[in-house]
Amino acid sequence: MRRTRQPSTAAAAALVLLSAVFVLAPAPALAKTEIHFWHAMTGVLGERVNEIASKFNATQNDYEVKAIYKGDYTTTLNAAVAAYRAKQPPHVVQVFEVGTQTMLSSGAVYPVYQLVKDNGVSIDWNDLIGPVKSYYSTAGNLSSMAFNSSTPILYYNKDLVKKAGLPDKPPATWAEVESTAKKIVGAGAKCGFSTAWPSWVLMENMHGWHDQPFADKSNGFDGLAMTLKINGPFGVKMMELLARGSKEGWYTYNGRGPKGEANMGAGECGIFISSSAYIAGLTRASEGKFTWATGSLPHMEGFPQGNSIIGGATLWVMKGAKPEEYKGVAQFFKYLASTENQAWWAGVTGYLPISTAAVKALEASGHFQKNPNQLTAIKQMNSGKTTPSSQGIRLGNFVSIRDAIEEQMENIFSGKKTPKQGLDDAVAKSNDILKDFAALYK
Amino acid sequence: MKQAVFRNRWLPYGLVAPQVAITLVFFFWPAVDCLRLSLYRSSPFGDRLIFVGLDNFQKLFTDPAYLRSAITTFVFSFLVTVVGMGLALLLAALANAKIRGLAVYRTLLLWPYGIAPAVAGIIWLFIFHPSYGILPYLLSFVTAYQFNWFLKGWVAMVLITAAAIWKQFGYNLAFYLAGLQGIPGSVLEAASVDGAGPIRRFFSMSFPLLSPVTFFLFTLNMTFAFFETFGLVHSVTQGGPGDATSIMVYKAWKDGFEGLQLGLSAAQSVVLMVVVILLTAFQFRYAEKKVVY
Numbered sequence: 001m002r003r004t005r006q007p008s009t010a011a012a013a014a015l016v017l018l019s020a021v022f023v024l025a026p027a028p029a030l031a032k033t034e035i036h037f038w039h040a041m042t043g044v045l046g047e048r049v050n051e052i053a054s055k056f057n058a059t060q061n062d063y064e065v066k067a068i069y070k071g072d073y074t075t076t077l078n079a080a081v082a083a084y085r086a087k088q089p090p091h092v093v094q095v096f097e098v099g100t101q102t103m104l105s106s107g108a109v110y111p112v113y114q115l116v117k118d119n120g121v122s123i124d125w126n127d128l129i130g131p132v133k134s135y136y137s138t139a140g141n142l143s144s145m146a147f148n149s150s151t152p153i154l155y156y157n158k159d160l161v162k163k164a165g166l167p168d169k170p171p172a173t174w175a176e177v178e179s180t181a182k183k184i185v186g187a188g189a190k191c192g193f194s195t196a197w198p199s200w201v202l203m204e205n206m207h208g209w210h211d212q213p214f215a216d217k218s219n220g221f222d223g224l225a226m227t228l229k230i231n232g233p234f235g236v237k238m239m240e241l242l243a244r245g246s247k248e249g250w251y252t253y254n255g256r257g258p259k260g261e262a263n264m265g266a267g268e269c270g271i272f273i274s275s276s277a278y279i280a281g282l283t284r285a286s287e288g289k290f291t292w293a294t295g296s297l298p299h300m301e302g303f304p305q306g307n308s309i310i311g312g313a314t315l316w317v318m319k320g321a322k323p324e325e326y327k328g329v330a331q332f333f334k335y336l337a338s339t340e341n342q343a344w345w346a347g348v349t350g351y352l353p354i355s356t357a358a359v360k361a362l363e364a365s366g367h368f369q370k371n372p373n374q375l376t377a378i379k380q381m382n383s384g385k386t387t388p389s390s391q392g393i394r395l396g397n398f399v400s401i402r403d404a405i406e407e408q409m410e411n412i413f414s415g416k417k418t419p420k421q422g423l424d425d426a427v428a429k430s431n432d433i434l435k436d437f438a439a440l441y442k
Numbered sequence: 443m444k445q446a447v448f449r450n451r452w453l454p455y456g457l458v459a460p461q462v463a464i465t466l467v468f469f470f471w472p473a474v475d476c477l478r479l480s481l482y483r484s485s486p487f488g489d490r491l492i493f494v495g496l497d498n499f500q501k502l503f504t505d506p507a508y509l510r511s512a513i514t515t516f517v518f519s520f521l522v523t524v525v526g527m528g529l530a531l532l533l534a535a536l537a538n539a540k541i542r543g544l545a546v547y548r549t550l551l552l553w554p555y556g557i558a559p560a561v562a563g564i565i566w567l568f569i570f571h572p573s574y575g576i577l578p579y580l581l582s583f584v585t586a587y588q589f590n591w592f593l594k595g596w597v598a599m600v601l602i603t604a605a606a607i608w609k610q611f612g613y614n615l616a617f618y619l620a621g622l623q624g625i626p627g628s629v630l631e632a633a634s635v636d637g638a639g640p641i642r643r644f645f646s647m648s649f650p651l652l653s654p655v656t657f658f659l660f661t662l663n664m665t666f667a668f669f670e671t672f673g674l675v676h677s678v679t680q681g682g683p684g685d686a687t688s689i690m691v692y693k694a695w696k697d698g699f700e701g702l703q704l705g706l707s708a709a710q711s712v713v714l715m716v717v718v719i720l721l722t723a724f725q726f727r728y729a730e731k732k733v734v735y
C-alpha cells in the first residue's frame with residue numbers, strides 16, 4: 001500500500017528536509033553573517049554565479065554569500081516555496097520571469113527597492129535599461145533585483161544559407177523567413193526554420209514585437225489579468241503561418257523548453273530563434289563545424305512595431321530573516337549592480353547588460369567588435385517601441401498558462417486542431433487558471 | 443498457524459514500533475494531509491488557505507483534460523500490464539526450455555529491471571529522439587515518414603508504453619520463470635503420455651498452475667504502470683505532445699509542482715489513492731477466487 005503515496009507528498013517531504021539541511025547548517029563561531037542565495041544556473045553559468053559570490057566575499061569581511069544550486073527554475077521556485085512554508089527560507093532566490101506575478105502576490109517577499117533604501121545603500125535604478133525596469137517594477141519601484149535577462153533573437157546557419165544560394169543576411173520579415181526556409185530545405189537541409197521556447201518566442205514575444213496585447217489589464221501590469229488575448233487576428237495569423245510551415249516541411253517543431261537548440265547546434269537548421277543567452281551555447285556547439293550569425297526578430301507585414309520581451313530571472317528577497325542579514329543582502333546587491341560586475345557578467349554569459357553604464361563600458365572596451373552577436377539583442381530592443389503590450393507579461397500561474405499554450409501549439413502544428421480552435425482552447429484553459437489565481441487574492 | 447510466545451508482553455510492540463512509526467510518518471501523515479489539502483484552495487506560499495469543500499473534485503471531474511488523462515492512464519496501464527506480461531510469459535516459456543547458453547539468455551532478459559525508470563527513459567530518448575536518436579536516423583534511409591513524436595501523439599504513446607514494458611520485463615520474466623520451474627516435471631510428463639502437445643500442455647497445465655504468479659504480477663504491474671512510470675514520462679515526453687501522454691500521476695505532479703496548485707494536485711492524488719484501493723480490493727475479492735494455489 002506504500003505505493004499509493006504520491007510523488008507530490010514524498011517530494012514535498014524531501015524538499016523540506018533538504019532545505020532544512022542547508023539552512024540549519026551550524027555557523028562557525030564569530031563567523032561572518034551568511035547569506036543564502038539559491039539559484040538555478042548550471043554548467044558554465046553556474047560557475048559564473050559561484051565566481052560572483054566568491055568575488056563579493058573577497059571584497060569585505062562581514063558577510064559570506066553562499067550560492068547554492070537548487071535545480072532548474074521550477075525546482076528552485078518549489079524549493080523556496082517548501083522552505084518558506086517550513087519557515088526556513090533562503091535570503092535570496094532566483095526566480096524566472098514567468099514566476100513574477102506569483103512572487104508579487106505571495107506576500108513572502110521583501111521588495112528590493114525597499115530593502116536597499118532601508119539599509120542605506122544607493123543603487124541607481126534609473127540606469128537600468130527600459131525593458132528590464134518595466135518588467136520587474138511595480139508603480140515605478142523595482143520589486144526584485146534584475147540579474148540575468150535575455151531576449152529572443154534570430155540565428156541563421158551561414159553555411160546552409162550559402163548552400164541554398166541565398167545572400168548572407170538574416171531574413172527581416174516572416175515572408176522572408178518562409179521563402180528562405182523553403183529554399184534551405186529545397187537545398188537538402190533537414191530543418192529550414194525552428195525555435196526553442198515555443199510559447200515565449202512565438203506567442204509572447206511575437207505579440208510584444210508587433211505591439212499586440214497578450215492579456216487584458218495591459219498584460220497584467222494594471223492589476224491581475226483575467227483574459228488572454230492571443231486568439232485575436234494576429235495570434236491566428238501567426239499560428240496559420242506556422243501550421244502551414246509544419247505541413248509544408250519548412251518549419252520544424254522541436255519540442256518545449258530549450259530542446260530545439262540541440263537541432264540548431266547540430267547544424268541541422270537554417271533559421272532559428274532562441275534566447276540571446278544561447279550565443280554562448282551555440283558558439284561552443286558550432287565550433288569547427290559551421291558558421292552562423294544573428295539578426296533581429298522577423299516582422300509580420302501589416303502589424304505595428306512593438307518591442308521584444310525579456311526573459312531570464314531576477315533575485316527575490318524573502319521575508320523572515322534578521323536585519324543584519326538583510327544588510328548583507330543589500331551590500332551584495334550593490335555589488336551586483338556595479339558597472340564592473342554587470343559588464344563582466346554580460347560579457348561572459350551573453351545575457352543582456354542591464355544598465356546603460358554597463359553597455360557603455362562594454363562598448364568602450366571594444367567587446368562588441370569582438371562579439372558582434374552580443375550587440376544584436378541590444379540593438380533590437382533599442383530599435384523597438386516599448387508600449388503597454390510590449391513592456392512584459394505578468395500573469396498569475398504563468399507556468400501553467402505557458403503549458404496550456406504549448407499544448408495547443410502542438411495540437412495546431414500536428415494538424416489536430418485549426419489555429420483558431422487551438423488558440424480558443426488555450427485561452428479558455430488559461431482564463432480558467434487566471435480565475436483560480438485571482439480567487440486566491442480577492 | 444503457530445503462535446509465537448513472547449515472555450515480555452511489551453517486546454512485540456517494541457519490535458513492530460519502528461515499522462509502525464515509519465508507516466505513520468511517511469504514509470498516513472502525508473495521506474491525511476493530502477486529504478485535508480484537497481478541500482482547500484491554497485496559494486503557492488501557503489499564506490492563503492481557502493476552504494472550498496469539494497470544489498477541487500468537481501473541477502477535476504468536469505475538466506475534459508482530466509478525463510482524457512484518466513483514459514490515457516487506463517489505456518496505458520492496460521497495455522503495459524497485458525502486453526508486458528504476455529511477452530514475459532512467452533519468453534519465460536522459451537527460456538525454460540533446455541537449450542545451450544541458457545544462463546546467458548536468462549541474465550540478458552533480466553537486465554532491464556536493474557535500471558531506474560528515469561535512466562531507462564534517457565536510454566530510450568537516445569535511441570528514439572527525432573533528431574539525435576539512432577533509430578529515426580536509420581529509418582530515414584528506408585522511409586520518408588517522420589516518426590516525430592514531438593508532434594505525433596500516438597507515436598509518443600507507443601514509445602512510452604514500449605519503454606515501460608521493456609523496463610518491467612525482467613521482473614515479470616523472473617517470476618514467470620520461477621513459476622514454470624516450480625511446476626513438477628511429472629505432471630507435464632503425464633500430460634505428454636496422454637498425448638498432449640506442447641501448446642496444449644502449456645494452456646491446460648502450465649498456465650492454470652501459474653495463476654498465483656499471474657495474479658500477483660497483474661496487481662504489481664498495474665501499480666507500476668499507474669505510479670512508477672512517472673520518471674519515464676518525465677524524462678521522455680513530459681506528457682506531450684498536446685496531452686497525449688499525460689498520465690494521471692504526471693498530471694498531479696505537474697499541477698502541483700509546476701503550476702503550484704496544491705489543492706488541485708492533492709485532489710488528484712486522492713483520486714489516485716481511491717482508484718488503487720478499489721483496484722486492489724477488486725482484485726483480492728474477485729480475481730483471487732479464480733486463483734489456484
